[in-house]
Amino acid sequence: MKLNIDLIKTIKIQDKHLATCLLVLFVFLFLLNLIMWPREKREILAKVELKEVPRVAVEKMANESKPVLRVSGIEVISRPRNLSAIPPGAFFKAKLSSGASNGLVKAEVIEGLAINSEMLIPEGSSLVGQGTSSEERLFIQFNQVVFKDGTFSNFNAVACDNDDQMVGLKGSLVGNRIGRVAGGVGLGFLGGFSSGLQEPQGYGSPKPSMKNAILNGTATTALEESRKMLSDLKNRMPIMEVKAGTEICVIASGGS
Structure with missing residues (x-):
């Protein structure tokens, strides 16, 4: 009976040691798990980063190696x-x-000029020149043409x-001017008419009288003013005027 009691006590002691060992093992595993889990997570993240970095680098290199196409706005390229x-x-x-x-x-071009199917002076271009008047006509010498795009070239035409x-x-x-000419002619006629009205004396000389003196003064003044007026008109350059909007024909006298 005493032996059985000692055996039971021994078993209880062994059970206590086993329980203690199991508890210690459990605590050890728990702590180990706490220690190892962050390490595994860091290793996984590191592996992901190692996989991602080469891919990003490859994509960046690929993008840098691609030619960049830069497209500018619409440009009109015209032949000179x-x-x-x-x-x-x-x-x-x-x-x-x-x-x-x-x-x-x-002047503005209303019908363009094409040579060998090439439009050299298009409609809407402007011609610039100088005008010179004569007794009957206004002569215009064009020396430049200005195109609609703002460019210009030398161009000789009449x-x-x-x-x-x-x-x-x-x-x-x-x-x-016509009135001035008529006035000059009229004054000359008046001078001659006044001379003819004077009463002659012997040998064709005018008779000294108040009437002849007045007529002689009138004739002299009229003839003098007539000569002045006609001389002034002769020396004065005529000015011819042509209205805006008048259609003209332009004849080229040579290129630029």
Whole structure:
């Protein structure tokens, strides 16, 4: 009986040691798990980063190696116009942009000029030149053409009347030139008429009288003023004027 009691005590002691060992093992495993889990997580994250970095680097290198295509806005590329190819005598239509007279004249092309199927002076271009008046016509010498894009070139041409195709434009004289001519002629006639009304004396000399003195003074003054007026008109340059919007014919006298 005593032996059984000792055996039971021994078993209980062994059970206590076993339980203690199991508890210690459990605590050890728990602590080990706490220690190892962050390490495994870090290793996994490190592996992911190692896998991602090469892929990003490869993509970056691929993007850098690709050619970059830069597209600018729409640009109009036009061929340079060779106005020297325009033969003398080539003609086209234009109209005066403003009234024309002595000095600067500007006209707009209303029918373009094409040579060998190439439009050298397109419609809408502007011609710039100088006007010079004569007794009957206004002569215009064009020396430049300005295109719609703002560029310009030297160009030699003359303006012709649209009706008779003759060089020079028909217009109207500025000022009362006809009236001045008529006045000069009238004064000359008055001077001669006054001389004829004087009463003659012997040998054709006028008889000394108040009437003859007045007529002689009138004749002398009228004839003198007539000569002055006609001389002034002769020396004064005429000024011819052509209205704006008048259609003209332009004849080329050579290229640029």
